[in-house]
Amino acid sequence: MQEARKQFFQFLARKKLKFTSQRGLIFDVFWHIKDHVSPEELYNAVKQNDPRVGQATVYRTLKLLCESGIAREVNFGDGVARFEPAFGQSHHDHLICTNCHRSVEVMDPKIEKLQEKLARDHGFTLTGHKLYLFGICPHCREKAR
């Protein structure tokens, strides 16, 4: 059994939540996609495996996945929440093309360090952050010419 799956089950056990086939299925489908999905996209993917699963269950399970550290919510500013695998994935931020809306995962340890320091300087204990860089990707810039 994969590490992530185990972690999710352990989380459920710790919280005294029940292990249902729906939760297992939603985890599997989510984990298999390996990309950002909106709740609706995930719901559609899950339905292909079991059409009887309701979308409320997908929303509920997505919340559990986040709480257990398996998923992470990202928000590109288009009014739709998106979720991506967080467990075992190295942390990263997003560089988003405002033209074609595609995103690239980026990461700079120096920025992370400075964020820590910035928070500390204000007396905060940093628990997380979200950084979105918006710009025009090379592809769109090329096309614009």
Next chain:
Amino acid sequence: MQEARKQFFQFLARKKLKFTSQRGLIFDVFWHIKDHVSPEELYNAVKQNDPRVGQATVYRTLKLLCESGIAREVNFGDGVARFEPAFGQSHHDHLICTNCHRSVEVMDPKIEKLQEKLARDHGFTLTGHKLYLFGICPHCREKAR
């Protein structure tokens, strides 16, 4: 007349949009608050000056304020859009307490520079960014003990 107001009017003129009393009032109230406001908060504040203004107009004007560079949208992840003055204000990001939801404006030129570089390294032309730092503020940490 204030600089910001002038900029807003010039924006309207440039876009061949009309100068209405509502737009003037919404600008004034927004500018006077000098803090993040949700559309609803702004709507309520505007109503105190003129109860006949509709909330659709507030939403519409808020969009214009953003387009004209007067306002900037921020999103603390609580499902409500918030807007803050952007004109004449130096750029900053937000450090948000996940416990009491209060926010502090922060800024680090080194981080800004590194963001530029990060985008450039991926061939992107950076047009903007949003950075949210989440943590526990000194006040809440103290109370927790």
Next chain:
DNA sequence: TTAAAATTGATAAAGACATTCAAAATCTTT
């Protein structure tokens, strides 16, 4: 002043997500 065009406000609509609740599934105890 008048006509063309944009704007307004009330209302309805859309869209994402949360809640409700009876039925079903899971877990615990025996």
Next chain:
DNA sequence: AAAGATTTTGAATGTCTTTATCAATTTTAA
């Protein structure tokens, strides 16, 4: 393994934010 307690589920409904519609009004250019 049966029963009882408890949680979860799915369908429907509700809520909340934001957007669209449209007739009436206001602004602006001529």
